[in-house]
Amino acid sequence: MKLSLRIVMVLLTSLALCGCDGHWEDYEKTLGYRGKARVNPFLAAELLLKELGHNAHGAKSLTKLPSHDSVILISGENGLPDGRAKQLLRWTFSGGHLIYCLDGARAYNDFDTQFGTFISSLLLEEEKDPILDQLGVSAAKRLPKEELAEFAKDMLNKSAPDGDKKAEPKKKKTDDEEDDDSWLESVQEVKWNSKTYQLSLGGYQHLILKRSLRAGEFAAGPKDEALALHLQHGMGKITLLAHARPFRNRWIGERDHARWLSALVGEHGSKEVLFVASSAGSFLTLLWQHGWMALVALAVCLIFWLWQQMPRFGPLAEVELDSTRHFASHIGALGEFFWRMRRGGMLVTAAREAVWERVRERHRSLDDGSRHMNDLLAAEIARRTGLPEKRIAAAFDVIPPESGHNFVTLMRDLQAIRRAL
16 A cells, blocks of 8 residues: 555656646856866966977976076066066076066966956056056056046036036846946957967057167057067067956967967977066065955954053952962062072072171160171070080081071071161
C-alpha cells in the first residue's frame, strides 16, 4: 500500500512539472581574471614576448636598470621622483627604449572597472612630470566635446540673471547611454617604419608635443592632442602613452596591439623587456589608497583612548589612600635597593653614625671624640640595653657581614643601642 502511494505521488509530481509552461534562460556573467592575470595587467604581453624569443618579466619596482639594449615599460601614475627620472633619461639616451605610461598600469580588474565619468576627469590634478618636461611634452585633460559644451552652458545659465535663463528640457539617457565612457576610446591609425597599425587608445589625458616630429618619430593623432608619441632621445627611444590600454591583458589581442608591441620591442633578436607596474610610491601610500577608512577609524579610536588615559585630559581620578605608600615604605625600599647592589656596608656605617650623633648630643661626658667604643660608654650602654659589653663593642668593630641573617642581627643591635641612648 505504501509502495503504490509513493508511485502515485511521483507520477503526479512528474505530470505537474511537465505541465508547467517554463523555459530555460542562459546568460553570461563576466567574472574577470583570476590568478596571476588579476594582479599582473601585462601577463599576456609578457607571454607574447616570450613566445617571440624575448626575455620578458615583471617587477614590482625598478631597483636595477638593465642593459642599454633593453626595453622598460614603466608607470607614471604615482609620480616619478626627479632622481629616478634623470636616471631613466640617461639610460634611454645611451640606447635604451623606455615605454612610459601616464595611466592604466595598475593591477585593477579590467572587467569591473570602467575608465570613469566626466566629473572624475574634471577633478584630475595636472601635475608636472619630470619625464615630459625634459622631452618638451606636456599633458592636458581630455574631455568629451559634447559634455564640455553642456557643462559650460550650465555654468552660464547659473551665472546669468533669472530673467535671462532659459529652461531647456534635458534629454533622458537610455540604459545603453548611461555612464557612457566610449569617448575615452579612440581608434587611431599609426604609420611607422612603412607599416600601418590600427590602435585602440584611451585615457583621461592627451599629450602635447611642443616641437615638430623628426624622422623615425610618430604621433597617434595630432601632435597637440596625441594619445601616443614615439620620440628619439639620444641613441635611444621613448614611447609615451596616455594610457597603457593597448598592452593590458584585455586589449592586447584586439586590433594591431600585439603587432605594434612586437614592433616597438624589435622583431629581430632577443631583448630583455621589463614591465614595472609602479614607478614610485610606498607601502604607506598603498595602504592609504586602499584602506584609508580603516586608518581613519583607528586614528579616532587612538584619540579617544589617549583622552581617557592621559592625565591632562578627562576627569581626575580619585586618590586611593590604601594604595598610598608611607615614608617608612620608601626607606625600606631604598635599603632593599642598596642590599641588592651589595652596598650593605653603607647601611651599617649610616647606622653607626646615627648612634655616635646620639652619644654626642646626650652623653658628652662619655664621648672622648675618637668615635671608638670605650669601657665607660660600653658599660653605660650595657646597663641601659641589657646587652653584653662584648656584643656592644662588636657592633661597632666587626666588618659589615654579607649574609642576610648576620646583617639583620647587627642592624637590630645598633637600633636598640640608639633607642636606649
